[in-house]
Amino acid sequence: MSAIAPPATADTAPPTPDYSEYKLVPARHPWRWVGTVVVAAGVAAIAWSLVTNPRWEWGVVAQWFTAQSVVNGLIETLKLTAISGVLGFVLGFILALMRLSASPLLVSVSWTFSWIFRSTPLLVQLLLWYNLGYLYEKISLGIPFTDVRFFEAQTTTLISQFAAAVLGLTLNQAAYSAEIIRGGILSVDQGQLEAASALGIPAWQRSTRIVLPQAMRAILPNAFNEIIGLVKGTSIVYVLAYSELFYTVQVIYNRTQQVLPLLLVATLWYVVITSVLSVFQYYIERHFSKGAVRNLPLTPLQKARKFFATHVAASPTKDAR
Amino acid sequence: MSIIAARKESTTTATPAAGTPAEAAAHVSAGTAPAAATRGQVDITNVRKSFGATEVLKGVTLSVPPGGVAVIVGPSGSGKSTLLRTINHLEKVDGGYITIDGELVGYEVRGNKLHELREKDILKQRTNIGMVFQSFNLFPHLTALENVIEAPIVAQKRSKTEARKRGLELLDRVGLKDRADAYPRQLSGGQQQRVAIARALALDPKILLFDEPTSALDPELVNEVLDVIRELATSGTTLIVVTHEMGFARDVADTVVFMDDGLIVESGKPQDIFANPREERTRSFFSKVIEPAFNI
Incomplete structure (x- = not known):
């Protein structure tokens, strides 16, 4: 009960007017409109300059965009990304498990690996792998501290440009992805593991069927960041004169002197790859959000279908009213 | 007594x-x-x-x-x-x-x-030994039925059809047969705990x-x-x-x-x-x- 006494004039107060016939008018946001106009003008100006400035040389861009040499470079880029991405995440997963294990040795080895590969520039790592032959003339596989050798080869024949590129990108990627995967695993509630082991579910299935699917929600956004970074990161292997996309356009513009249009060719391809990856990311994240949100949000396609179903069908009735 | x-x-x-x-x-x-x-x-x-x-x-x-x-x-x-x-x-x-x-x-x-x-x-x-926890600990990425049949399939290697049939029986027993395809977050606390009980019962x-x-x-x-x-x-x-x-x-x-x-x-x-x-x-x-x- 409120301590305030009821107003003495309660019975004399005018009756509340009846508003039920009034129309509801939403608040206006004039500054939102101002902002929209300014930004739209800026976007239009940029687009106009891109189209009308002849120095962009769009004709040259179009000419080289699907040229055989550029496409070959693109394939090499995709190959490097796929191989070092997959190997990097597999190794990263193992490193993450090592880091979470109860063995102090495994923990410190995993920690040291991430520490070294995250603290040295990728450029240095790549050059180091490529010049490994200078440090170790031969690479052999055998029993340590004995003369038993199963396999032996010249380092320079074993480590090609491609091998050095994959090695450098993979190890570097593993160091970063180990941390991402570890973070994802830690984000899963301890009770989940407990419930799974109380149900007699074996350790491997506990990880793969219970923990990982839940950890994926935390892992995926960062993992895609890494993969997208890796796509463009592969351009750094031009230092090994490996003919991926970026090295290829460099070779071309050194010959033709059309520097900017050719850089644009490479850039546009990177944009295409990233866009495709983003679409994948959206659907994969959506898959793993099953059960984490009460109701899954509609996909853009479903949204569009719904929009047309309701708006296009509904508009005649709207006009009729 | x-x-x-x-x-x-x-x-x-x-x-x-x-x-x-x-x-x-x-x-x-x-x-x-x-x-x-x-x-x-x-x-x-x-x-x-x-x-x-x-x-x-x-x-x-x-x-x-x-x-x-x-x-x-x-x-x-x-x-x-x-x-x-x-x-x-x-x-x-x-x-x-x-x-x-x-x-x-x-x-x-x-x-x-x-x-x-x-x-x-x-x-x-x-x-x-079945166990039911204070905080339910249902697997949030699996539906009610999938929660119940996970252990019979993975730990006891029962066939999926058999496990599903038994799982539905158990959900029926706790009064949740019609929520078999719901995810834990779509269920109330009481319903979640009843699924957890069905899950514990699934291993007999x-x-x-x-x-x-x-x-x-x-x-x-x-x-x-x-x-x-x-x-x-x-x-x-x-x-x-x-x-x-x-x-x-x-x-x-x-x-x-x-x-x-x-x-x-x-x-x-x-x-x-x-x-x-x-x-x-x-x-x-x-x-x-x-x-x-x-x-x-």
């Missing part, structure tokens, strides 16, 4: 651990277990457990007969949940041992030593452990879960329940066990222990947790 005549006296008695007062000897009756129950005998013998310097179980001895319903009550920090978790070896004991139908839990005898079992064998034992356990199954629920949802447990109590499965629901303990338990400070202070039939507690500690606890309106 009928005491099964065939029961040996030794298995029905909780004997005090060395160093505990003799009058704390806890007597556990065979209770109202249906004569059909022949499996699910739990014997806890002088179990000790410490976390760091804190000794949370100071030598606990307790027997629950097949099909019996033991309800463990006591103040928080008294070791109730820890005791429950030692029964399926989620918590390793520091001393003492536990047997189920005479089989050691988590250990095997080699010479005159108890060696801890390999994880594979422990997991196999756990399929005989001899024993079901309930760790404060209603403590995380809104008051109006408590009864739907208790009703399911009440129904289970007559099914011949041995139930060991840690709870703060005194009314439930009075209605359903064969035996109420009162724990305090890592020890069983006393135990007995609910009507005896609630009406005439022998120990001062028991009396003082009940006087705090039982509302004045609740009198037997």
